[in-house]
Amino acid sequence: MTAATNAPAEKADPRLAAAADFLDTRVGISKIVKEFARKIFPDHWSFLLGEIALYSFIVLLISGTFLTMFFVPSMAETHYPTDALPVTMQGVQMSEAYASTIHMSFHVRGGLLMRQIHHWAALLFVGAMVVHMLRIFFTGAFRRPRELNWLVGFTLLIMGLLAGFSGYSLPDDVLSGNGLRIADGVALAIPIIGSYVSFALFGGEFPGDDIIPRLFTVHILLVPGLILALIAVHLFLIVWHKHTQYPGPGRTQKNVVGFPLFPIYTAKAGGFFFIVFGVIALMGATMSINSVWNYGPYDPSVVSAGAQPDWYMLFLEGSLRLMPGLEVVIGGFTLSLAILIPGVILPGLLFTFLGLYPFIERAVTKDTGEHHLLDRPRNAATRTALGAGFLAVWFVLIGAGANDLIATHFNVSLNLITWIFRILFFVLPVVTFLVTKRICFGLQRKDRELALHGHETGRIVRFASGEFIEVHQPLDEYERWLLVSHDSPAPLQIDPPEDANGVARPGYKKERRWQKLSQFFYEDRIEPVTPAELAAAQSHGEHDELPATEAHEEITSEDSAGQIEARTH
Amino acid sequence: MKALAAGRRHRLAPVVLMTLALLFTGVVYAALAPSPAQAETPSAGEVEAGEKLFIANCSTCHGMNAQGTDHGPSLIGVGAASVHFQVATGRMPMDANQPQAEAKPPQFDEAETQQLAAYVASLGAGPGIPSEEQVDPALGDAANGGLIFRTNCAMCHNAVGAGGALTNGKHAPPLYDSTPTELYEAMLTGPQSMPVFNDATLTPDDKRDIIAYLMEQREPSPGGFSLGALGPVSEGLWAFAIGMSVLIGFAVWIGARSS
Structure with missing residues (x-):
């Protein structure tokens, strides 16, 4: 079950032994070490994506602590000193928050570097979470018993977005103020309670002078605290459930094949932390990000071209940009559908689908078994296609959020792009779903073909009878295992609508609905090769095998190649 | 002085005074009013050379006398500044019928551009080229x-x-x-x-x-590469293009050699 390492017993350092004994008798460290140090983790690069997120978060905590030493979370009015850099801000009226952000960028040693590290780490934190989530989704790692951990991870993503948005709003520059104005607009668009929500958030009419101190508390206390707590739960559940692994020879639902946490993974993970920190620090040192002194202090009358949120909020910007101006007035009250639908309903639907997906899939497929072996994405064609369709919607929205940059950089009309994205929003997910599903089936067929007939060797052989064949090299059993080990569930079978006496069966209609959903998932399928099929294929392919029988005399491949050439010329 | 004092009751005095006041106001206005400063007054030769250039290169769309046609607006009264901007940035002559004229390498040298500007300015008053x-x-x-x-x-x-x-x-x-x-x-x-x-x-x-x-803004960016100064979209793109891809590359390296 585990890769046991029996190192020869060495003479322990007496001081080390005394320290270990001290800890063991106080906190029972030997039990903890025994449990954790010998925990086995499987090895695969895609299992490190979550670690990128974790380490980016640690970088965020470290750099963020530095920033709090110099940031003033206040909307009090001030004038930037006339003898301080940058020259474009000298004497300009602004808030304390903005002035302190610029001051720390230009006059605090390492301040700008820390700000840039913090911001790049934030982009990568959310980015790594999203990529990690995609890995979990497409390999089916969210299935029982890990549905709850999916929810924890999903909540972490939402918290990450919240942390990002609140941090983006803190410097009180024009871009962050524009972002808050949109948030205010979305809050106002909520029917009935909208204006109360907006007033509660901003402590009165937008922008007021409460929002920056409030966001500061959210950004440095509430959200990071929740993220830390949820990370603890997330990691505990990983240890509790044990890590999933990719299918392969010797890997079953009941074991984990890999290396122990100590020393292999402590070294790998510890080293990876420094790599992540190093890459982020390099980015912070060489690539400028969120140069707030360019945007100017927030002023509700100012909007600049290219005003966009950070990438993880871009889909919301895009949905707002795509939506035609739609507004209904009911009994004197305006319902602003142009903001309500793209700003509240659409993200609500997308996120609900994302959060509940494990439960939706379980309900539809009636798959209640435990799964510790991951799916290859091609073998779960419908899920893979659904995920690809979801991504298609998301990418269309992101593209729409950047429509002005697409227009200027690719020399196309802004209006045309908007219309193309409006159409793609509805068409692309469907097309992506269908195409992805077909690609999955194509890959499954290829696997099946490979399992049955083996690799093509490129050796053409001609028999005495004149027949040409290509020699196939049969797979070894390790290779074959990967191609044939998965399940291919069949759609739900239900009883007929009427019983033997022709009486309508109660509950049939409900069952039929579930069956339809099940058929949506499983109707098109390609069964993995069974041992019987394999045996049949091998006997049928017997004449492929060399050396040839008396009836089929081999002509050496060099000769046959020469002959083919002679015949074609 | 006596004659002046005696003359102040003359019935033409108000007229003379009014004329003087008007003259004074006019002179002061001419001296103090913000006027489009012309770098130097163009010579007649410059205007003439400009007209030749205009007829050869611009009249197809703007008309023989710059009065405008169906394909281009009238240029009477647009001033030297407008001509200098459009021609010096290569926007005019326009190379294709597009939503807007694109900047391109200028088709005329500075002297020719000044001649064209002088010619158009001679057709009607308009804003002049600003001084250094x-x-x-x-x-x-x-x-x-x-x-x-x-x-x-x-x-x-x-x-x-x-x-x-x-x-x-x-x-x-x-x-x-x-x-x-x-x-x-x-x-x-x-x-x-x-x-x-x-x-x-x-x-x-x-x-x-x-x-x-x-x-x-043309000073070097304090934070490193400016990434086009296009804001969060380009930053997000770079976060994935550089950050995520390098980190995933390292992850592949760390995860390799096993299983």
């Missing part, structure tokens, strides 16, 4: 320029003048390569989709402050 002093960024206040730029220009040209999109294929160009003179002329004449910011809207000093602000 009017566009000198060293004399402007970049901080004030930034405030004015954000209020009046940034919604199309982006906060640092990186450019932005307008409707139906039109766009506000990046301002990184424009000369101070071109910037001033553009504000003064409002080429294409741009509004006119005449001297009543933005005083010559304001214009110079904006030029100072834009020149300040």
Whole structure:
């Protein structure tokens, strides 16, 4: 079950032994070490994506602590000193928050570097979470018993977005103020309670002078605290459930094949932390990000071209940009559908689908078994296609959020792009779903073909009878295992609508609905090769095998190649 | 003095006084009023050479006498500044019928451009080419320029003048390569989709402050590569193109050699 390492017993350092004994008798460290140090983790690069997120978060905590030493979370009015850099801000009226952000960028040693590290780490934190989530989704790692951990991870993503948005709003520059104005607009668009929500958030009419101190508390206390707590739960559940692994020879639902946490993974993970920190620090040192002194202090009358949120909020910007101006007035009250639908309903639907997906899939497929072996994405064609369709919607929205940059950089009309994205929003997910599903089936067929007939060797052989064949090299059993080990569930079978006496069966209609959903998932399928099929294929392919029988005399491949050439010329 | 004192009751005195007052006002106005400063008065030869160039290169669309045709507007009264801007940035002569004329390498040298400008200016009064002093960024206040730029220009040209999109294929160009003179002329004449910011809207000093602000943007970015100064979208793109791909590359390296 585990890769046991029996190192020869060495003479322990007496001081080390005394320290270990001290800890063991106080906190029972030997039990903890025994449990954790010998925990086995499987090895695969895609299992490190979550670690990128974790380490980016640690970088965020470290750099963020530095920033709090110099940031003033206040909307009090001030004038930037006339003898301080940058020259474009000298004497300009602004808030304390903005002035302190610029001051720390230009006059605090390492301040700008820390700000840039913090911001790049934030982009990568959310980015790594999203990529990690995609890995979990497409390999089916969210299935029982890990549905709850999916929810924890999903909540972490939402918290990450919240942390990002609140941090983006803190410097009180024009871009962050524009972002808050949109948030205010979305809050106002909520029917009935909208204006109360907006007033509660901003402590009165937008922008007021409460929002920056409030966001500061959210950004440095509430959200990071929740993220830390949820990370603890997330990691505990990983240890509790044990890590999933990719299918392969010797890997079953009941074991984990890999290396122990100590020393292999402590070294790998510890080293990876420094790599992540190093890459982020390099980015912070060489690539400028969120140069707030360019945007100017927030002023509700100012909007600049290219005003966009950070990438993880871009889909919301895009949905707002795509939506035609739609507004209904009911009994004197305006319902602003142009903001309500793209700003509240659409993200609500997308996120609900994302959060509940494990439960939706379980309900539809009636798959209640435990799964510790991951799916290859091609073998779960419908899920893979659904995920690809979801991504298609998301990418269309992101593209729409950047429509002005697409227009200027690719020399196309802004209006045309908007219309193309409006159409793609509805068409692309469907097309992506269908195409992805077909690609999955194509890959499954290829696997099946490979399992049955083996690799093509490129050796053409001609028999005495004149027949040409290509020699196939049969797979070894390790290779074959990967191609044939998965399940291919069949759609739900239900009883007929009427019983033997022709009486309508109660509950049939409900069952039929579930069956339809099940058929949506499983109707098109390609069964993995069974041992019987394999045996049949091998006997049928017997004449492929060399050396040839008396009836089929081999002509050496060099000769046959020469002959083919002679015949074609 | 006596004659003057005696004459003050003369019935023509008010007329004379009024004439003198008008003259005085006129002279003071001419001396003090903000006038489009012409670098130097063009000579008759310059105007004549400009007319030849105009007829050879511009009259197809703008008409033989610059009166305008179905294909191009009248240029009478647009002034030397407008001609100098359009021709010096290569926008005119326009190379194709597009949503807007694109900047390209200029087709005429500075002397020819001045001749064309002189010719068009001779057809009717209009804003002239600004003087060196009017566009000198060293004399402007970049901080004030930034405030004015954000209020009046940034919604199309982006906060640092990186450019932005307008409707139906039109766009506000990046301002990184424009000369101070071109910037001033553009504000003064409002080429294409741009509004006119005449001297009543933005005083010559304001214009110079904006030029100072834009020149300040050409200093190296304090944070490293500016990544186009296009804001969060390009930053997100780079976060994935560099950060995520390098980190995933390392992850593949760490995860390799096992299983």
